[in-house]
Amino acid sequence: MSEPTDPDKLIRELDWNLLRTFMFIVQEGSITLAARRMMLQQPSVSQALKRLEARLETPLIDRGPSHFRVTPAGQMLYQECLDIFGSLSRTIQATQGAEDVVTGKVRLALLSRVESPFFDQLLSGFHAAHPEVSFDLEVMSSKSVQQAVLEKSASLGVGLVHEQHPSLTYQTLYRSYFGFYCGPSHPLFGCEGLRMEDLAGHSSISFRTDQLWDALRPIALLRAQHRLDDRVIGYTSHLGEALRMIIAGLGFGPLPVHVAQRFVERGELWRLPPYGNALEIDVHVLRHKSARLNRAELAFAEMLDARLATVPLSERTYSDGS
Known part of the structure; x- marks a missing residue:
């Protein structure tokens, strides 16, 4: 049994684009539709999901020829992704707003x-x-x-x-x-x-x-x-x-x-x-x-x-x- 990944190391080394891709997969309910939304090839999106699951050492989506289901771990991660990217969006807007306040x-x-x-x-x-x-x-x-x-x-x-x-x-x-x-x-x-x-x-x-x-x-x-x-x-x-x-x-x-x-x-x-x-x-x-x-x-x-x-x-x- 392998040792659990160190959380701090995981955060430092995690590719945030993988989280963004995963969020789109869940929102679209399909790897194919997520690839279309991101204007990427389907294999690239599928590979990104596999890399994220491997990095977190847990399945996020149970998928097969006739089904697509987000796992409990996937649901939890998806909620966190919404919070992360929502906070980032608000921060960017606040920063842009601050620039509108002319100082000097x-x-x-x-x-x-x-x-x-x-x-x-x-x-x-x-x-x-x-x-x-x-x-x-x-x-x-x-x-x-x-x-x-x-x-x-x-x-x-x-x-x-x-x-x-x-x-x-x-x-x-x-x-x-x-x-x-x-x-x-x-x-x-x-x-x-x-x-x-x-x-x-x-x-x-x-x-x-x-x-x-x-x-x-x-x-x-x-x-x-x-x-x-x-x-x-x-x-x-x-x-x-x-x-x-x-x-x-x-x-x-x-x-x-x-x-x-x-x-x-x-x-x-x-x-x-x-x-x-x-x-x-x-x-x-x-x-x-x-x-x-x-x-x-x-x-x-x-x-x-x-x-x-x-x-x-x-x-x-x-x-x-x-």
Whole structure:
């Protein structure tokens, strides 16, 4: 009499395809029908059953020319097979479901004070759809935004663009208009009917991108045309700091009209000329053409593309204040 097979060794060495084949044989009540269901030759299925019975050292099916009966051991094994493959199926479904829950981090490089209801709604909608995703938002100059995307340290960038880099793609996120403003302590505050020449000789604030070769070139051209560069006493790459210096009275300077308007309404800023010829500036989304995005970044980019495609630029263009 042979020694019983060690259960642990049996589990390690058992071919699970044999269990699957046995389950189909019982369900079909026939080796022939099981072979047809599995798209195999009948001898292959019959041989698989023999191998399983030999491995377990017990008959599982009593079969003959005129009968087919599952033995008690076979019934017990069949129930276990149903449980095993049912659990496996549920596990696979759960795993697939888990993959549907997008997780990860979206890294964005942004110029300061990106004030856009469209962008805010994008973030809100994405968070509602994928609450497990986290964000890492870093504020920097537009030049640094482009460099971060080129170096792939940021998934996407949002900034001003003068010259496009061949390795990046660019989409207009929104269009804004710039005007000149001054704070309450400035000599021109409250003055109406001013002309551009009235600004000459007054101290001013400038963005680092406010140069003839950079992203805010239209502002630089206007400055040069009216000789407004003689007394630039404050430079910054951040909109918030430009706003601070202008309100504090250090000088007049350029600001996005839709950002400045609420400060005008509160009496903290005063609009200066040009009044009816606001300077059009586009804010772009930057992406690297060969960047490999994680699932969170890819989902964010897909939602961004979908919303850019459905919301026309006219609805992403903010008032020039005229």
